[in-house]
Amino acid sequence: QSNKIPLYVGSLAPLSGKRSWWGAGITAAMKMAFDYINNRTDILPSYELTLLANDTKGETGLGNKILYDYIRTGKPSLILGPGRSNVALSVADTAKYWKMIQISASAETGDLSDVDNYPFFFRTISSISASKSTFVALAKTFHWKRVAILFFSRDMYIRIYKNKLFGQRYGWVVHTPDSQGWWNRTYPHSGCTADQVTEAAEYAISIDHLYLSKANASSISGLTPQQFSKEYKAYVAKINVSTSVYGPFGFDAAWMAAIALNSSTEGKSTTRRDLLDIHEEVATEEIKENLLRARFLGVTVGILYISLLSLITLSHGQFLTGLISGSKFHLVALHDAGQAYNLTYYDQGKFQWRDGKSPIDGVTYRDKLMELSEGHFIVMCVIATFGILLCFGFLHFNIVNRNKRCVKMSSPNINSTMIIGCILAYVSVILFSVDGMSLTGEICMARVVALDYGFTIAFGSMFSKTWRVHRITRKLRVRRKAIHDIHLLGMIFMFLFVDTLILMVWYMVDPLRKTQKSSCTPTIRSTNAMAKLPSDP
Numbered sequence: 384q385s386n387k388i389p390l391y392v393g394s395l396a397p398l399s400g401k402r403s404w405w406g407a408g409i410t411a412a413m414k415m416a417f418d419y420i421n422n423r424t425d426i427l428p429s430y431e432l433t434l435l436a437n438d439t440k441g442e443t444g445l446g447n448k449i450l451y452d453y454i455r456t457g458k459p460s461l462i463l464g465p466g467r468s469n470v471a472l473s474v475a476d477t478a479k480y481w482k483m484i485q486i487s488a489s490a491e492t493g494d495l496s497d498v499d500n501y502p503f504f505f506r507t508i509s510s511i512s513a514s515k516s517t518f519v520a521l522a523k524t525f526h527w528k529r530v531a532i533l534f535f536s537r538d539m540y541i542r543i544y545k546n547k548l549f550g551q552r553y554g555w556v557v558h559t560p561d562s563q564g565w566w567n568r569t570y571p572h573s574g575c576t577a578d579q580v581t582e583a584a585e586y587a588i589s590i591d592h593l594y595l596s597k598a599n600a601s602s603i604s605g606l607t608p609q610q611f612s613k614e615y616k617a618y619v620a621k622i623n624v625s626t627s628v629y630g631p632f633g634f635d636a637a638w639m640a641a642i643a644l645n646s647s648t649e650g651k652s653t654t655r656r657d658l659l660d661i662h663e664e665v666a667t668e669e670i671k672e673n674l675l676r677a678r679f680l681g682v683t684v685g686i687l688y689i690s691l692l693s694l695i696t697l698s699h700g701q702f703l704t705g706l707i708s709g710s711k712f713h714l715v716a717l718h719d720a721g722q723a724y725n726l727t728y729y730d731q732g733k734f735q736w737r738d739g740k741s742p743i744d745g746v747t748y749r750d751k752l753m754e755l756s757e758g759h760f761i762v763m764c765v766i767a768t769f770g771i772l773l774c775f776g777f778l779h780f781n782i783v784n785r786n787k788r789c790v791k792m793s794s795p796n797i798n799s800t801m802i803i804g805c806i807l808a809y810v811s812v813i814l815f816s817v818d819g820m821s822l823t824g825e826i827c828m829a830r831v832v833a834l835d836y837g838f839t840i841a842f843g844s845m846f847s848k849t850w851r852v853h854r855i856t857r858k859l860r861v862r863r864k865a866i867h868d869i870h871l872l873g874m875i876f877m878f879l880f881v882d883t884l885i886l887m888v889w890y891m892v893d894p895l896r897k898t899q900k901s902s903c904t905p906t907i908r909s910t911n912a913m914a915k916l917p918s919d920p
C-alpha cells in the first residue's frame with residue numbers, strides 16, 4: 384500500500400466505437416507515462432498520479448457530460464484531452480469558466496489556437512493549420528506558382544479515381560493525419576476498391592505530423608523514441624488495445640502535466656491539498672504558468688524541447704513529407720513549420736516520380752514560330768536538285784545533238800531556253816523551301832522572280848515555238864515569211880520585259896517582306912525548369 388496522496392488527472396478520448404482505433408492508444412500511452420512518473424522519486428514524490436480514463440466515443444455531448452462530472456466531483460486537477468477537435472472545442476468553451484486545464488494529444492484544429500477563447504487549452508500535437516508552411520515549402524521546392532486548395536473530404540481519393548484526376552498531369556499534396564495507409568482504405572458503397580484508390584494515390588505527396596522523433600536522444604522518461612515505441616507496443620498489447628499514432632503525443636502530454644504539477648509543489652514543505660481541488664483558482668493559474676514554462680525532451684519532437692507556449696501558435700510543429708509509391712509511404716523530408724521554408728531531407732531522400740521529374744504546376748504557353756521543318760527543306764532540295772541535274776542532262780543532249788535532223792527540226796535554241804526556264808523554276812522550289820529564321824525579305828523577292836522568269840521562259844519558249852508552227856502551217860495563202868529563232872527569242876524577251884515591269888512596280892509599291900507567325904502552343908516545361916531535387920546529379 385502506497386502512502387502517497389492520489390492526484391487525479393482526467394482523460395477524454397474515444398476509447399470505444401469507430402474512433403477507438405486511434406483514441407484508445409492515446410490513453411494507454413498516458414497510463415504508461417504515469418507508471419514511469421509514479422516510479423520516480425524526483426517528480427511529485429508525495430503524490431500518486433491516477434488517470435481517470437473516460438470514453439467520449441468522439442462525441443461532443445458525451446465529452447461535456449464527462450466534464451460536468453469532473454466539475455461536480457471536484458476531481459481531477461487537470462484534463463488530458465479531449466482527443467477529438469469537436470469535443471475539445473466544446474469542452475474548452477465550458478472548462479475555461481472553471482479554469483480547468485486541458486492538454487490534448489490529438490485535437491488538431493486551428494480554431495483551438497484562439498487563446499482568447501480557449502485560455503486553458505494546450506496541446507502537444509501541433510495545429511493542423513501549422514502545416515500550411517509545409518505546403519508552401521513544397522511549392523517553393525518544386526517552383527509551383529499555381530496551386531489549388533481543396534476542402535478535405537474523406538472520399539476525395541475515390542472522386543479522384545472516378546474522375547481520372549491522377550497521373551502525369553496531376554500532383555496531389557494530401558495532409559491527413561494517417562501516414563499509415565489512408566490510400567489502402569475504402570468505404571462501404573463507395574464503388575471503389577482499395578486497389579483503385581491506391582492506384583489514384585500513387586505518387587501523391589503526403590504531409591503528416593512527426594509523431595515520433597527520429598533522434599536518438601533520451602527523453603525525460605529515460606527512453607529514447609525508439610525504446611518508447613518498443614515499450615509502448617508491448618504495453619498496449621498487454622491491455623489489449625491497438626497502438627495509436629498519437630501515442631507519443633499522449634506520452635509527452637502526460638509528462639507535461641506531471642512536470643507542471645511538480646513545479647507547483649516544489650519548494651513547498653507540505654503537500655498542497657489545493658492541487659487536488661479544481662476549484663482552487665490560485666493553483667490552476669499557477670499550474671498554467673508552470674505548463675508554459677516547462678521544457679523537457681520528449682519522444683515526439685526529439686532534440687527540440689517541447690514547449691506548449693510555441694504549440695499554442697498556429698505556426699509551430701514538425702511535419703513529415705513523403706511519397707505514396709507502391710502502396711507505401713516513403714519518407715522523404717522533415718519540415719519544421721516554425722523555421723523557414725526549407726525541407727530537411729532524410730538519408731538521400733528524394734521525391735522520385737514515375738518519370739524521374741518533379742510534378743509541374745501546369746502547362747505554360749509559348750510562342751512557337753510556324754516554319755517548314757528541316758526535313759521538308761531537305762526533301763524539297765533533293766527533288767529540285769534532281770530536276771536541275773536532269774535539266775542539265777537534257778541541255779547537254781540538246782546541244783550535242785543540235786545538228787541531228789530530229790533535234791534540229793525542234794529548234795534546239797528554243798529548247799535550250801525552255802530548259803533554262805525549267806532550271807529557274809526548280810531553283811525557285813529551293814528558295815520557296817527556305818523558311819524560319821533563315822528567311823529574309825530578299826529571298827522572298829528572289830523566289831518570286833525565279834519562279835516568274837522560269838515560268839515565262841519555259842512556257843514563253845513553248846508558246847513561241849507553237850506560234851511559229853501555227854504561222855507556218857495555217858496561213859497557206861499568205862506569202863510565207865521566215866520566222867527565225869531570233870524572232871522567237873525576241874518574243875520571249877518581250878514577255879520577260881513585261882514581267883520585269885510588273886515585278887518592279889510590285890517591288891516599289893508593296894515589296895515582299897518577311898513576317899513572323901507564331902502559334903500559341905501549350906508546352907510542358909523542359910526538365911531544366913524543374914526543381915533540382917536533392918539527389919539529382
Ligand SMILES: NCCCC(=O)O
Pocket residue numbers: 405466467468469489490491492560
Ligand atoms: N483523428 C484524430 C482527431 C483529430 C481531430 O479531431 O483534430
